[in-house]
Amino acid sequence: MAQTTTQSGRKIKLEPWQDPKEQPYLRIEKVTKKFGDFTAVDDVSLSIYRGEFFSLLGGSGSGKTTLLRMLAGFETPTSGKIFIDGVDMSNIPPYERPVNMMFQSYALFPHMTVEQNIAFGLKQDRVPRDQIRVRVAEVLDLVQLGRFAKRRPHQLSGGQRQRVALARSLVKRPKLLLLDEPLGALDRRLREQTQFELVNIQEQVGITFVIVTHDQEEAMTMSSRIAVMNSGWIAQVGTPAQIYEYPATKFVAEFIGSVNMFAGRILEDEPDHVLIQSEEAGCDLYINHGVPVPLGTPVSVAVRPEKMSISREPPPVDSGRNVTRGTVREIAYLGNLSNYLIELDSGKMVRITQPNFNRLTEMPITWEDRVHVSWQPFAGVVLTQ
Amino acid sequence: MSQPASSLKTSSSRRLLSRFGLSGRGLVVLVPYVWLLLFFLIPFAIVLKISFAEADIAIPPYTALLDWAEGGMLTVKLNFASFMFLLTDSLYAVAYLNSLKIAFVSTVLCLLLGYPMAYGIAKAPASWRGPLLMLIILPFWTSFLIRVYAWIGILKQEGLLNNFLIWLGVIDTPLNILYTDVSIYIGIVYSYLPFMILPLYATLEKLDDTLLEAAADLGARPVKAFLAVTLPLSMPGIVAGSLLVFIPAVGEFVIPSLLGGPNTLMIGAVLWNEFFSNRDWPVASAVAIALLLFLVVPIMLFQYFQEKQQEAAKQ
Known part of the structure; x- marks a missing residue:
């Protein structure tokens, strides 16, 4: 029931980051954190809105965990400010912040039962005992761990511990829940299952989630928006689709999914299209959006593997643009898809993903075949940095 | 060339061991048992034997427990008089x-003094911990007697x-401190403090800092987090340290005789006194046996808690 209403509620709701009247719930203003000479977080500004499932995505050392720990209050920013619901968090210690965190190691208290672990936060707030019992039972139901209430953490499996940690961070109904690599310790199957559970739980409780992850697939499946971080700064913020379809930099394009990158030079730049000469591609690249850079600027064009197609016959409309030739070097059959590795005549290797529409066709494309590689004008993205 | 010879040697020694029903592993396990037998159980049996004898003016100064009666009968004479005398x-x-009172109070004082010190060392920057621990152990390099003196x-x-x-x-x-109970407490606490600090440090140092962060995150102020998380999790160290102080303090002889008063x-x-002044070995032995009990x-x-701790460490 709750789910359907939230879902319908979601449809009519304008996405908050596009609504100029909406106030950001969490505001990070020019936050920098230095450890000695090392700058872990470099001048980061972010606005996160109520009810968002926001991911900080990056490799190790990108500063994502440091940023999260500053939100929780375990680290103080070297400069900059953090506001939660309009309140400056600078001088507020962790135990007074309206924030709860789910730790990467779960940090369950080993000397307490599951129930006591979950009740711990409520006891600190001096919630009456009978209410504690009710709320602990509620949240145990939510994570489906009612049967394990009396166990100690070491008597639980990894997945169960993870859910206890989640329950413990949810039970105080924080305004903001921080999750540090919450699914990192789980195996693949459990992780996928838990991703959906997390999203469901987030919709049920309506708390703003900020999650740190290095797993781009995880970030894509769960998030309302993603901030891609690289060596302390934010490379791009956007919805999963924006990040994937319109990466802002080469780093983002390569970090999220796989991509074919062609180096080239701008020949023509009009408001509605741009033409790029590329020796690597072996043809001119035509893209149906303009770019704000002067002619002759060296640029890269990113094309996703699934947006390219291959055929033995030349494509019906051959304008000499976005069409090039190559030889099949490798094929990986994945059942629903096949991945092809094609060596273009320029020597550049490109990866192409094709859905397998038909069962074994009579004349499938095979190793060492000469093929035409083509893509649509909307497929490419021009990147200048 | 030497390899076959040595393997022959090991196999022959192995055969020798197996003749006594022993494997290499068995031998390793045997060593502590032999040690305990020689240096604990046999002396204990001797003391126990003496405690059941009667004092006598002889060498050794007590009566024999086993006697060959007429007709070759072995008689055992157990004399409980020494134990009755204690009562x-x-x-x-x-x-x-x-x-017991002095040992208990000293243990509590050691705990109150040692816990903050162990905590401080465990929380100190990693490069400081070695030197700080060194300072705790350093007094051992001087003779115990000289330090008490x-x-x-x-x-x-x-x-x-x-x-x-x-x-x-x-x-x-x-x-007026010297030759009072206060000076005994000072002496015992000073001498045994390292035995409290070291096991406490070992448990506190292993404590996961993220647990304290989790407690803070859930709304516990530092003092509360200490009481709810650090203290219970350092219980094994508290127990180990307390026993290491309490047990030797009960039987302490040097410190009270140097620093204690006549009362x-x-x-x-x-x-x-029983042993050297009264030369009453049976009563002295009975005192020792009762102390042991x-x-x-x-x-x-102590052993129970250690086992529990080891079990917890395995998980």
Whole structure:
């Protein structure tokens, strides 16, 4: 029931980051954190809105965990400010912040039962005992761990511990829940299952989630928006689709999914299209959006593997643009898809993903075949940095 | 060339071992048992035997327990008089209780002093921990006796402490500390403090800092987080340290005889008196056996907690 209403509620709701009247719930203003000479977080500004499932995505050392720990209050920013619901968090210690965190190691208290672990936060707030019992039972139901209430953490499996940690961070109904690599310790199957559970739980409780992850697939499946971080700064913020379809930099394009990158030079730049000469591609690249850079600027064009197609016959409309030739070097059959590795005549290797529409066709494309590689004008993205 | 010879040798020695029903592993396990047998169980049996004998003017100064009666019959004479004597004379009960009291108070003082020190070392930057631990262990490099003796110089009427306090103007007349219970406490706490600090440090150092972060995150102020997380999780260290202080303190002889007054009655001194002044070996042995019984309970507790700790560490 709750789910359907939230879902319908979601449809009519304008996405908050596009609504100029909406106030950001969490505001990070020019936050920098230095450890000695090392700058872990470099001048980061972010606005996160109520009810968002926001991911900080990056490799190790990108500063994502440091940023999260500053939100929780375990680290103080070297400069900059953090506001939660309009309140400056600078001088507020962790135990007074309206924030709860789910730790990467779960940090369950080993000397307490599951129930006591979950009740711990409520006891600190001096919630009456009978209410504690009710709320602990509620949240145990939510994570489906009612049967394990009396166990100690070491008597639980990894997945169960993870859910206890989640329950413990949810039970105080924080305004903001921080999750540090919450699914990192789980195996693949459990992780996928838990991703959906997390999203469901987030919709049920309506708390703003900020999650740190290095797993781009995880970030894509769960998030309302993603901030891609690289060596302390934010490379791009956007919805999963924006990040994937319109990466802002080469780093983002390569970090999220796989991509074919062609180096080239701008020949023509009009408001509605741009033409790029590329020796690597072996043809001119035509893209149906303009770019704000002067002619002759060296640029890269990113094309996703699934947006390219291959055929033995030349494509019906051959304008000499976005069409090039190559030889099949490798094929990986994945059942629903096949991945092809094609060596273009320029020597550049490109990866192409094709859905397998038909069962074994009579004349499938095979190793060492000469093929035409083509893509649509909307497929490419021009990147200048 | 030498390899076959050596393998022959090992196989022959293995055969020799197996003739006695032993494997290499069995031998390793055997070593501590042999050690305990030779240096604990046999001496204990001798003491136990003497405690059941009667004092006698002879060499050795007690009667034999086993006797060959006429007709080749082996007779055993068990004499419980020494144990009965311990019960009849209140001196022994007072001495035992006093020893337990002094050991208990010293243990509590060691815990109160040692916990903050162990905590401080465990929380210090990693590069500081080694030197700080070194400072805790350093006094062991001087003879125990000399260190206890040095306290006489510090605590006596004209000693360092009194002179210093008078110079400060805190007191007018020297404090009478030496040869009182206070000086015994000072001596025991000073001597045994490292035995409290080291096991405490070992448990505190292993404590996961993210647990404290989690407690803070859930709304616990630092003091509350300490009481709810650090303290219970350092319980194994508290138990180990307390027993390491308590057990030797009960039987302590040197410190009370050097620093204690004439009124301080501790079981170690009573034992010494029975043995060397009265030359009553059976009563002295009975005192020792009774002391052991007092200590067996804490030792068993100690082992119980250690086992529990090891189990927890495995998980």
